[in-house]
Amino acid sequence: MSKPMPATPMLDQLESGPWPSFVTGLKRLAESEDKQYAPMMKDLLGQLERSYETRTGYWKGGTVGVLGYGAGIIARFSEIAEEFPESAEFHTLRIIPAPGTHYSAESLRQICDVWEKYGSGLIALHGQTGDIMLQGCRTENVQPCFDELNEMGFDLGGAGAGIRTSISCVGHARCEHSCYDEAKAMRLIVNNFLDDIHRPSLPYKLKFKFSGCANDCSNAVHRSDFATFGTWRDDIRVDQQAFKAYVEQNGRKWMIDNVIRLCPTDALSLNDDDSLEVDNASCVRCMHCINVLTKALNPGRDRGVTVLIGGKRTLKVGDLMGTVVVPFMPMKTDEDYEKLLGVAQRVLDFFVDNALEHERIGEMVERIGLVNFLEGIELDLDPNMISHPRANSYVRMDGWDEEVAKWRERKAAPAPAAE
DSSP states (O other), rough: OOOOOOOOOOHTTTTTSSSOOOHHHHHHHHOTTTTTTTTHHHHHHHHHHHHHHHHHEEOOOOOOOOOOSHHHHEEEEEETTTTTGGGGGGGEEEEEEGGGGGGOOHHHHHHHHHHHHEEEEEEEOSSSOEEEEEEOOOOHHHHHHHHHHHTOOBBOOOOOSSSSEEEEGGGGGGGGTOSSSSSHHHHHHHTTTTHHHHSSSSSSBBBBBEEETTTTTTHHHHHSSSEEEEEESOEEEEEEHHHHHHHHOOOHHHHHIIITTTTOOOOOEEEEEEEEEETTTOOOOOOOOHHHHHHEEEOSEEEEEEEEEEEEEESOOOOOOOHEEEEEEEEESSSHHHHHHHHHHHHHHHHHHOTTTOOOHHHHHHHHHHHHHHHHOOOOOOTTTOOOBOSSSOOOOOHHHHHHHHHHHHSOOOOOOOO
């Protein structure tokens, strides 16, 4: 006799809204009576319903791994296993995705076949870090499941206080906005830091993400410690005939309301002859006009990357956006990519040597100061290094050394005697 579906009145409410619910997906797996994982998913729904009733989480951690690795498996053991024995163990395998998240249909089918054999059938593409999240595996199945995935060419990603799994946008393979080869950059970084992915040895986690332009499709700027996104330093390329066609098709008012006035720095002007004038010195490469007028506007030809450090979600200091530390680095030759790797290596080394335990890079920079951090990673100060949009960390830099000397002299001078 098959295990009955648990009553889940509170979870059922999550299916009543206008948006798709994860509960529907869990129920679909639980109702797959021909699959070996159906009993596990039924008990999972039962435990989840209990958590909603009591407002208590019943998962606890532990140590589960595969041979030769210290990371990649997120262990979850149930504290109420006697009530829900089929989901007593519900471990997650974090799998490194292909650069640009490119998969063949055959490889996806193979992943699904392996996961149906060893796991719960529950897959998340992709986690916030970028992993393929295979959720729900018993301890005895972890090693054989990984062995088969590894034979296919997939590897375990990061977990714990180490390098986390990287991700890149589809970029160079499919997108005309791409300003560098994101997949190449991701592969270079991952291959060189693989030991720190598999065997956590850092003060806390560190994430790399790669986006091809300021649209930031990989959520790099606010969700990674080391964000690399594409940009350009020459002028936007404008096809005036294509631009005029947009104006003719949509009207001048539409163009002014949806493009010209929405430029954050007022760098765009609509001429009387319906042509576009761009003040490239004021352009901040936000991509809005290019996104709207794809056929008329394109990034410039002198392309490269901007590197930002310190983006993260709430921990000690709160949510942080990345701070610019490399305003522009060309990405045209193999040597350019090696320079990017060099910056990443210096950032990692400085983080290991100077961060406190359980402290992210952004929090470390807040604590020690940006100037000290830049000195530690051997980067010169630049007025384009900013931590907030439209805000400059520095006003002038020429003469700083002389001003510092004057300040120190004033500080060392004895206080004037009181009258």
